[in-house]
Amino acid sequence: MTDQEFHELLSGVQKPGRYCGGEPGSVVKEKEQVEVRFAFCFPDTYEVGMSHLGIKILYGLMNRLDYAWCERVFAPAEDLETQLRARGLPLFALESRDPVKEFDFVGFTLQYELSYTNILNMLDLAQIPIYSRDRGEDDPIVVAGGPCACNGEPLADFIDIFCLGEGEEMNVDLLECYRRCKRQGMSRREFLREAAKIGGLYVPSFYRVSYGADKTIDRVEHDEAVPATVQKRIVRDLDTMYYPEAFPVPFIEIIHDRAVAEIFRGCIRGCRFCQAGFLYRPVREKSPAVIDRQAKMLCEATGYDEISLSSLSTSDYTKLPELLESMLQWTDRDKINISLPSLRIDNFPQDLIQKIQSVRQSGLTFAPEAGTQRMRDVINKNITEEDILGSCVKAFRNGRTSVKLYFMIGLPTETMEDVEGIAILAQKIVDAFYALPERPKGKGVQVSVSVSSFVPKPFTPFQWEPQDTMEQLRRKQEYLLSCVHSKKIRVSYHDPATSFLEGVLARGDRRLCDVIFAAWKRGCKFDSWSEYFHPELWQEAFEECGIDPAFYANRKREFSEILPWDGIDYGVSKQFFVRENERAHQNMTTPNCRQQCTGCGAASLCKEACSHA
């Protein structure tokens, strides 16, 4: 594409800065001098994708290899897509503007299920055959990683290789294998066979699934050359692990525009609804000295004035005071703000944060997740009403007048009393504010309650639970609203139709591939954006394929059923999930990993891990 053609393509397009590349930190190489070209495709817009930490890590990781060049591709907004199609121009990568179909690899990150139609749309825009079986020797190898890869079955017909777990070593192994095979002149199939030998790589075309009369999975057969179960890859030592020293810094405004320092992986808490906490086990921390050094280098290289400490539960990082103390030596001097998202209510380091001016406290946000103690015990979110009220009161004393709380409805064993509990708790917080003699004068309090609908996920103790139907969810939302009697409480909730679709795809199997294709063919894309979501088109797609979506979302599964993700091993054992599910149904809690090891199985992946200390 010439500059003039590019200019014409972008004239009339909103936010052309999304597509122009050339950002500080972006990597441009000579394409004749590299052997392997990788197109990292984030299945959402530039603003969303550039906020993601994973792409920054993998971009830097692969570009460090002198024989490889990794470029970025984001889903074009509707106006650019219209232009591309009208002009017959294929989807291109940001750095070189070369067509994505010319690359060796096209890699997608599976961040959330409602991005699946975007994946198909991007493949189509790239002019790459959507179904793997239709791809030829010259087509790129399509790979996918990220959290939803733990159950990639609904995309099994479209993805050549799933990358399970952490990519810092696995991606390099994949690229090196490809380079070797390419030099030896191997065919596509031969390369895939070689790739399947690498730990963490799951090649779905070597596995065949058959179904029984009751429509559940009967068995899975596989080629001799591949293992029955594929285990995820992890990095054992986070201190010596690759971490980027710079990332491309966007020109335009994006969702999260700041430097990010990863502080640990996994989570000790074992909340039963939370997939991430289990997927990233065993818990491994980075040492404060390493984090401090990496964070400082990043801020210097990018020029960002804010750095976020990223993890699943930052207040659980064992050396938080020490880390903050080291960082403050240069953040205060350079006027850089430290952002601490993901703090728990029961060990919220309020006093620590008060002392630190550079720690920006934007809003006060807590996630009690459930309104009654019984319900919190069922989901193993081990916080009490005392913890919640106590933290809010402390915040009010410090001058805060607003608080945001996250809850879920549709949790297993939930009753209307539990739903009402959310309103009662919110009211108690309002009352606590007004009972304080030393509360901020002249201002009222604002308690925002955000209620999402629970979606049972694979690799959690709730993976066998039926999701509430859309009707049940709507009734609970209405009931909750009717229980709220104060103008100081603002309730927001999500359309149950999106939660339902998420529920179907999250625990789906290969029979959903044709459904996703049919939905995309009818024009579905950007399903997570309310302006673009068309549940009626999805309904048509399900009907066309003869699939009942409730089979995946609303059915209670037996422990004996073969699940679509049974061939994947993320460390935590099925027996552990069964035990936890049973305890949930008895309203029993489980201590966190530091209090007592409950034998989840993740330690088998890495004996040095697990914060027993």
Added chain:
Amino acid sequence: MRDVRIWFEKRGETRYISHLDLNRFMLRALRRTRLPIWYTEGYNPHPYLSFALPLSLGFESVCESVDLRILDESCTNEQVLERFSAVMPRGIRVTAVTDPVMKQKEIAMADYLVSFPLREEDTDTVWNFVSGEHIPARKSTKKGEEKQINLKEHLHGVRLEREGENALLSLRLDAGCVVNINPMLLLDAIREQTGIDCSGASVLRKQMLNAEGKEFR
């Protein structure tokens, strides 16, 4: 403490960065240089940065400048140039660092080079229009309304040349904080009055001048 003026070109893909984005970009670039600069006082201190004149999204320029205040007087203009050049992306090239001569508010005019595909046979029509006494155009006012103006009053020089398939229109228009005329207004007027479509036009700002026609330095 002293003021310096950083001169730069904004070309290639960086034409797609809006002025607001450019401001944010400069703030970060400044941090990367690690130069000791003066911060504004008040509740939300930020580096003092003042651009000479905003550039519309999509336009290129070879005459942009931004003023800032260096705290360390021993730091030379050459050193500032070096540090800035090291942290710029490929589309933005720092051409000079000088002591400011004129004040930014003295800017009164700007020269633009506009190129667009134009058929040979349409050249005369366009020339007759842009060199005429009356060039009706519509401009939005600050209140969001539209008013009719005669662009001739704001046009201080015009030349039309051809290069292959394209017309090259050189314009000197009123610019600055009092009256600012966007060259696209002229292109819109051409389309409206003659029917000739100038879409796909590229605009390059070549220099800025004060009311006497002296180059802004």
